[in-house]
Amino acid sequence: MNFEIAKDAIDIQSVIDKVVQRDAGAITTFIGTVRELTKGKKTLYLVYEAYEPMAVKKLEQIGAEIKERWEGAEVAITHRVGKLDITDVAVVIAVSTPHRADAYEANRYAIERIKEIVPIWKKEHWEDGQEWIGNQLETVAYPTGKPEEADLNE
DSSP states (O other): OOEEEESSOOOHHHHHHTTOOTTOSEEEEEEEEOOSEETTEEEEEEEEEEOHHHHHHHHHHHHHHHHHHSTTOEEEEEEEOEEEETTOEEEEEEEEESSHHHHHHHHHHHHHHHHHHOOEEEEEEETTEEEEEOSSSSOOBOTTSSOOGGGGOO
């Protein structure tokens, strides 16, 4: 399965292996990790949650968009949910294409689209509080908890 939501640590090499192809001249990999400082606040850990059926469907959509835009592209995306500590891997995107420029562009496109359309939220836990962060390019705070599933309809 090229598009997954994982509950355990992501095996980076297994994601890369899904896009290896004989005609590929390049494979790019984006590995998103949990950082300690965000906007001047010290992060203790993150908790990711997803509406999994829709999240996988949207990851598949991103893969289809990439294949349509970049000829010969193969894509694999795995996003982790649950509690993640500092330096843990949250997302791995692997893209192979015949040419390296396309692989770079397609990989960048994938992470931006994930932030736009995939129903995944993170709860940032800081030294002085916590906050749910939406999946949109602009941060959305949910003071009473995570967004309701009804908000996922497009």
